[in-house]
Amino acid sequence: MKLSETKKDTHGKVMGIEGDAHFVSRVTAIGMTEGVPFQTVRNNKRMPVLVYLRETLIALNRSDAERIEVESE
Amino acid sequence: MKTRIALLGQPNSGKSTVYNALTGSRQHVGNWPGKTVEKNEGHYTYDGVKYTVTDLPGSYGLTGNSDEEVITADYIKSGNADLVCILADASQLERSMYMTAEFAPLQKPAVLLLNMMDVAKAQQKEIDYELLSQRLGIPVLPFTAAESKGYGELKKLLAQELAQPHIISSAPDVKEKHYDDSMADSVKDDSGAKYEWIGKMLDGVTSSAQKEYRLSAFDRIATAPFWGKLLSIGIILLAFLVAMVICIPFMSIGSMLPSLLGKPIADTLGAWNVHPWLVSIFSLIIPNVLYFSLSMAAFVLGVNIVFGFLEEIGFLARAAYQFDGVLSKLGLQGKAICPMLMGFGCTIGGTCGTRVMDNWGQRMLAMAVVWAVPCGSIWSIIPVISGMFFTPAETLLVSLGILVYMIIMMWLVSKVFGRFLSPKESRTGMIMELPPYHKAHWGHILKESFLKAFDIFKRAxxxxxxxxxxxxxxxxxxxxxxxxxxxxxxxxxxxxxxxxxxxxxxxxxxxxxxxxxxxxxxxxxxxxxxxxxxxxxxxxxxxxxxxxxxxxxxxxxxxxxxxxxxxxxxxxxxxxxxxxxxTTTYRESHSFKWTARVALxxxxxxxxxxxxxxxxxxxxx
Structure with a gap:
């Protein structure tokens, strides 16, 4: 499933990142790499998704969150 | 003798705090050649030696192709710095060590500053920095940038390392040094390798067990779709009021100057038989220039104090998260909401409020957009003028019309200037961290604000x-x-x-x-x-x-x-x-060309x- 479809308090793992090198470099530099465990903290319509990973609370805008493939536990 | 130091770190690592504390008012702002990225250079003296400090543009990495990353990487590679001082956030060590992982393959002399030790301590995180230093092969200094007591030790360490430099002894196993757009898979693999390396370096240095994250009660409201926006607007408007309270005493002293100084100057000069034209120039302009400059400095002081506070405690990031969706339509980051709301009170306040923006282009565009917001003075004269010609109901319509056109004007400005100042290809969706709430360090906020206000006063x-x-x-x-x-x-x-x-x-x-x-x-x-x-x-x-x-x-x-x-x-x-x-726009943007363009x-x-x-x-x- 996509990160943008996860519900609040979902725990899971990032499985895939889809996009060009520029996009991949931006999301991985902030810590979102394939295989990293995460927790969805907030996911409201028309708002960036809030995820917690590597001890950091990160806001990721919706259209980018649609390009992150995740697996929930 | 080697004396050139460069500061390297991710956004929110406290890099600019260290830069300001080291250099104080001995700073110079320019642009990197051919780029709309601000270049900050300053100096300090330690033990009779003058050191130069370059504050490298903030970015999350070194291998991406944004202007900031290219400039930083080129600067380091070309050996312009004798020593690179890398900053990492001790409270989020694993993630913020990414910059160190990006830097390691460049094989240049460095020291690592573990900043925000106070936050890490408050979260009961222990860090074995001696072990980390052993593994990296460079000195590691635990630090709290917003407290003044650690700087003596930092300056001593920097002097030592400039004389006898160390280079990071291990590096992540990466395939490529630079990536173009088609190399998404290499980026993925290499980023993975970098975090693997970080994991190895930090093994036994700190515990990073992934825990359940709970939003604090305040954050549950601050990040909620509707109430969060309302709360943000409320807090920013309150901040503006506080800024006004700070600057009112200065402004009222300033406003007395024209009547206080005007007549004595005119009388004195008149008694000396100075030409009446000159009397008029001196008695009218000098007090007025002092009044204006003092008011500007007071505004800059007030706005810097409240924004410095909101930024340091971590609230600005929440406001940015709330308004990013709306403002991205204007090519602006969510943070621009603060200067825009401030603009309703005073355009000077709004203009210097753009200091919260991440890069020069965003900053200039935000200033241009803030100009469209009718300030408090306009809201005080329009009803008077309108009242001379129209009924109160019609005056209300006039005010509404102004608000509607304000939105149109903002859109126009962003269309006309946005493609230069915030080019489409550099517009990226929000990816930012919401830092944990910090305690404010008042000494540091006040010192920085007064320096900034005094600087504006001199220049104005x-x-x-x-x-x-x-x-x-x-x-x-x-x-x-x-x-x-x-x-x-x-x-x-x-x-x-x-x-x-x-x-x-x-x-x-x-x-x-x-x-x-x-x-x-x-x-x-x-x-x-x-x-x-x-x-x-x-x-x-x-x-x-x-x-x-x-x-x-x-x-x-x-x-x-x-x-x-x-x-x-x-x-x-x-x-x-x-x-x-x-004047504030010109002073804050350092660009006569762009200020003039927007003005025309x-x-x-x-x-x-x-x-x-x-x-x-x-x-x-």
Whole structure:
């Protein structure tokens, strides 16, 4: 499933990142790499998704969150 | 002897705090050659040796292709720095070590600063920095940038390392040194390798067990879709009020200067038989320049204190998260909401509030957009002028119209300037961290704010003097009659043209004076229509410039038609902001070219708007 479809308090793992090198470099530099465990903290319509990973609370805008493939536990 | 130090770190790592604390007021701001990225360089002296510090642009990595990353990587590779001081956030060590992982393959001398040790301690995180230092092969210094006590040790360490440098002894196993757009898979693999390396370096250094994250009660509201926005707007407006409270004492002292100093100066010079023109220049302009510069500095002080506070405790990131969706349509980051709301109070406040933006292009664009927000002075003169011609209900409609056009103007500005200042390809969706709430370090906030305010005061003196002289030349008349001023001569000469734009020479002069100070408009109209004060006194707040609304209203409505009044109000509201805001924009952007471009656009658009309003409303009135 996509990160943008996860519900609040979902725990899971990032499985895939889809996009060009520029996009991949931006999301991985902030810590979102394939295989990293995460927790969805907030996911409201028309708002960036809030995820917690590597001890950091990160806001990721919706259209980018649609390009992150995740697996929930 | 090696003395060049560069600071490297991710956003929120406290890099600029370290830079400001090391260099104080000995700073120089410029641009990187050929780029719209700010270059900050400063220096400090330690043990009789002068050291140069370069604050490298903030970015999350070194291998991406944003301007910031390319500049930083090139600067380090070319050996411009003798020592790189890397900053990492001790409270989020694993993630913030990414910059170190990006830097390691470059094989340059470095030290690592583990900043925010106070936050890490509060979270009960223990860090074995000696073990980390052993593994990396470079010194690792635990640090709290916002406290002044650690800087002696930092300067000592930097001096030592410049003399006997160390290079990171291990590096992540990466395939590529640079990536182009087609290499997404290599980026993925290499990023993975970098975090693997970080994991190895941090093994046993700190515990990073992924725990359940719970939003604090405050954050549950601050991040909620509706209430969060309301809370953000409320807090920013409150911050503006506090900023006003801080600057009011300075401003009221400043506002007394024209009447306090004007007469003594005039009397003294008069007694020395100085030419009356010079007397007028000195007695009107000097106190006024002091007043303006002091007001500007006071605003900068107030806004820097409250924004410094909101930024340091971590609230600004929440506001940015709330408004990113709306503002991205204007090509702006969510953080721009703060200067925009501040703009309703004062454009100077809004302009220097853009300090929260991440890069120069965003900053300049935010300033250009903030200019469209009608400031408090406009909201105080529009009802008065409108009230002379229209009923209260119609005045309300005028105000509504102003708000609607404000949004149109913001959109226009972002369309026209956005593609240069925030190019489409560099516009990226929000990816940012919401830092944990910190305690504010007041000493550091106050010191930085006072330095900034004093700097603006010094610089404003010269700019405001030049502009004031220009206005003086145009509005001065030997007899005190409006008819003898250059402004009148020019105004009546070009009246056929200004008529086309909807304004007669009188209202056009009011329009011109609105570029000097919005609150001067009423005084200038009074000088023109009632003629009690000279134009120059009205413009420079001298003498008794109190306006009798009833008399002015009677005189004005005889000469000015309703469509002209509407056109005039529109033109004044969306004209360039006052001289002080203009100067602040120039000072904050360091770009005369861009300030002038935006100013010309505003003047042109104000005239076009006035023209349209006049000719359309003339059809109905």
């Amino acid at each position: 003196l010269s700019t405001v003097t030049i502009v004031s002289l220009l206005f003086w030349v145009f509005s001065f008349s030997t007899t005190g009659n409006v008819q003898d001023s250059l402004l009148y001569q020019v105004g009546t000469f070009i009246e056929p043209v200004t008529r086309f734009f909807g304004m007669g020479w009188q209202t056009f002069m009011g329009f011109l004076s609105s570029a000097f100070a919005k609150e001067a408009v009423l005084g200038v109209l009074n000088a023109i229509f009632v003629g009690q004060n000279s134009l120059v006194e009205a413009t420079f707040h001298a003498g008794n410039t109190a306006t009798d609304g009833a008399v002015l209203s009677q005189m004005m409505s005889q000469t000015v038609s309703k469509p002209e009044a509407l056109a005039f109000m529109a033109a004044c509201t969306f004209n360039i902001p006052c001289v002080m805001a203009l 656009f505003y003047i042109g658009m104000a005239l076009l708007l006035s023209c349209a309003v006049y000719h359309i409303s003339a059809l109905f009135m």
